[in-house]
Every structure is written in C-alpha cells, then in structure tokens.
Amino acid sequence: MRLVVDIERLAVTVSQAIFDNRAKATVCDASMRSPKSRGIHKGNAMTTRKTILCDAADARIGVTLPGKQLARRGALRAVAIAGVAALLLGAAPFAARAAGPIKIGVLLPLSGNFAVLGQQALTGMKIYLDQVGNKAGDNPIELLVEDSQGKPDVAVTKARKLVQGEGAQVLTGVVSSGVALATNDYSRDNKVPLVLSADAGVTELTMPGPLANPYLVRTSQNGRAVGAVGADWAYKKGWRKVVTIGSDYAGGLDVDYAFGQEFCSLGGRVVQAEWSPIGTADFGPYLTNIDRTADAVIAFAPGADGLRLARQYSDFGLKGKLPVLDLFGTLVYEPNLPQLGDATLGMYSVLFYTPMLKTPENQSFVAEFKKRMHFMPANEGPNGYVGAEAIVDAVKAVNGDLSDTMKFMAALRAVKFDSPKGPISLDKYGQVIQPMYIRETEKVDGQTANVPIATYKSVDQFWPYTEAEYASFKYTYKDAKNAMTDCTRLLAKK
DSSP states (O other), X not given: OHHHHXXXXXXXXXXXXXXXXXXOEEEEEEEEEEEEEEOSSTTOEEEEEEEEEXXXXXXXXXXXXXXXXXXXXXXXXXXXXXXXXXXXXXXXHHHHHHHSOEEEEEEEOOSSTTHHHHHHHHHHHHHHHXXXXXXXXXXXXXXXXXXXXXXXXXXXXXXXIIIIITOOSEEEEOOOHHHHHHHHHHHHHHTOOEEEOSSOOOGGGGSSSTTOOTTEEESSOOHHHHHHHHHHHHHHHTOOEEEEEEESSHHHHHHHHHHHHHHHHHTOEEEEEEEEOTTOSOOHHHHHTOOTTSSEEEEEOOTHHHHHHHHHHHHTTOTTTSOEEEETTSSSOGGGHHHHTTTTTTOEEEESOOTTOOOHHHHHHHHHHHHHHSSOOOSHHHHHHHHHHHHHHHHHHTTTOOSSHHHHHHHHHTOEEEETTEEXXXXXXXBEEEEEEEEEEEEETTEEEEEEEEEEEEEOTTTTSOHHHHHTBSOXXXXXXXXXXXXXXXXXXX
C-alpha cells in the first residue's frame, strides 16, 4: 500500500511537470547518519539513505482556462498520471534491484543484559562480509543495524522500521528467545525472510506446529539439541542424579527441558530444579539449597548471569565437590574466562563451537575476531559469521533477485558449507544441522580455554529421535517449570 501511494504521488508530480511549466518537483536525496545505527567498535557507522519528494513552493500556481480546455487538460492529466504510475509500478522492483544494494536488517541487543552477545554476533557478520568485499556476487550488501534491547516489543518496532522504513529485504540476528517469538510473528505476517543467526534457540520455531513460518530459517542452534546432547554425555559419564539451575525464560525452559527429557529416557533423573530470573545478582539462595547428594549440577545462565554464577559457585566452595555441566557454555563463556581465573577449571560444557577447533575455517576466523574484539570468540561470533554466509550464498543463488521470496527461502534452505563451527547444512524446516562438542575448561599456554573432548557429528533438531518419535511426546518445554523432576511426565506420550 505504501509503495502504491508513493508512486501515485510521484506520478502526479511528473504529470504536473509535463502540463505546467511553472511546476517543479525536486527529489531530495537525504543522507542521514543515526546514532542507533553506529557500529559497536571503533566508531563504525552504518549510513542509511532515504529519498523524499519535495514540492516546490510554486508547484501549484493556478492557470485560468476555458471550461472545455480545462476538461480536456484534466482528462489528459488523468491519462498521464495513470500511465506514469503504471510505468513506475512495473519498473519499481527491477529498478530497486538494479540500482541499490541488498539491504540486510540486523536485530541484536546492543544494550542490556545480552549486549555482549549482540556485539559478538555483529562482529561475526562483519568479518564474513568484509571477507567477500561486502558483496553477494555482483550485488552490494548493506547492513542496517538496530538495537533490540533484548525486548520483544522493541524488536518488533525496530523490525517494522527496518523493513517498512529503511527497505530491508532480509532480517537477521536475534539473541533472546522471547524476541525470536515476536519477530517470527512479524516475519510470517509480512512475508519477510528472517534468518535467526544469534542465540535465540526456542525449539518450536523450526518444527511443525503453530509457530511454523515458511519465511524463517535458523543457522545458529536450537535449545533442545544442545540439551539433549548434554544429557547423553552426562549419562555416559556415569551421572544418574543431577540438579538443574536454569534462567527463568523461554530459552532456559527449552534447553533444560530437553536435557531432562533425554536424561530420563536414558535412566537418569533430575532430583532438583531451580529457576533464576534473568539479571539475578545473588545466586546464594540457589547454591545454598543445592542437594549435595547429586552427582552433578547442570547450569544454564546466559549473559552477565553466567559470570556471576561461575564466580559464586567457586566462592561457595562447590567447585571440586559437585561437577558442573554448562549447557551452551554460559558460565565458561570465553570473554569471561580471563577474569574468572581458576574458578572454571574442570567445568564441562556442551556447545556447537569452541575456538579451540583446529580447522582452517576456525583458525582464520579466530585470528580475525581476536584482532577486532581483543578476546577469544564464543558462540555468537561464529553464529553471526555463518548467518551472513548463508544469506550471501542464497542471494548469489537467486542472482540477487529477492522478488520471489519463496525462491529465496528455498535457496537459504539449500546452503551447505564448512564454517568455523564445522560443516553446516539445513533441514527441510530450515533448522541448522551441525556438530556438537563436549568441552572441558583447561589451561592452554597459561590461559583457560574450552578444549573439545568429545564430538557429536551432524546433530539435527530432533536428535536422537526421528521426527515422528519426537512428535509422539505429549508435553513440550512450556510444561518444564513444574515437571523437571517428574520423569513420567517428561516421557509421557500422546
């Protein structure tokens, strides 16, 4: 609707210029630099451009004409307006594709609890795009960056601004599962491609069901794959009774539920489940309450919470007494390791990445990331990198023509490449298939690092089940909060 209205106004202006030499229309090309679109590091700025119509003050000076002449002129103007509008409407998509760059709208938390995650994901995107000269084949790429603040309502407002205001053709990023759920609705309702390339892992987004979205793919992870692999390894480690401490939001419920369900299916049991609000400063009440007869603690505390929990776990004297398996590496988060000292030594973690992978793709990425950020990358940097590579590959596959949205989505689902995380491909629902790594925090060259000790290859979102087997379970992560210690409920079938 907005495009039609703008073109109609432009047609009126053009036709008026034809029939009235006293009228003029000026197209103003206004370059605006927004503080909100600036890069996080070294003052990088993202420039957005807007084209607006400026009517000259004398554009509507009247001329008195006889009635028939006036009617004839009106009819001619109507024909001219219709013709110009039709021409512009027909040419608009092709002109936009030929004249301008492919615009990628980036939604990341650049302030708030998840800011460090957003900054790393953005850096990963920029590293890949810089490697390819900010082009997809012959098509220039432009990043339009907005701070979602990790808030669903803010993210939707920013998505609308990016797409309807700035002309973004693809949306990407997204750290929080809550933000992912909100932007998924916006993407589906408005038929806008959405590439989840950051931490948002709520499982149902890429599974059959009410949240399914043909305009979405996810190149980062989902919550249940990491949790399920962690449970498999924990059981093989010999643990049978565990305590979980998880962040109390959709992402925490999702990953802990996946762990609990798989652990129960193998014969283990969660004997105690603690849920901490995002932004918890004092984990003392949770740590004091831990069942000391458990074999291990299973933790999930993203953002600044992970740093606080790791430090306080050691301060409470639990280190060395109750081993920790950190789902998603939130306590042993690479940027936090130097300031934690020896507090995390011996902790285990499960994730789809570690900077200690000895592959050409990862070693090159780590070197560039450290140059820009001055610390080792965690999962968000390579997530951003992989998301950018997937978008570029898909744009090249459709020769830069994103007008057929479903064709572009099919190209996204067909991507396949080696990455810093390992081999990447997507399933038919658009969910990434990738390796998972069990890591142990050790000293390497005098520095703490997450060293891979086991690898699970090609883990898909239903692992270790088939799609049909997974679909047979009666309950989902939404039922996790009061069910973690009840194996009968976790394993109930429809």
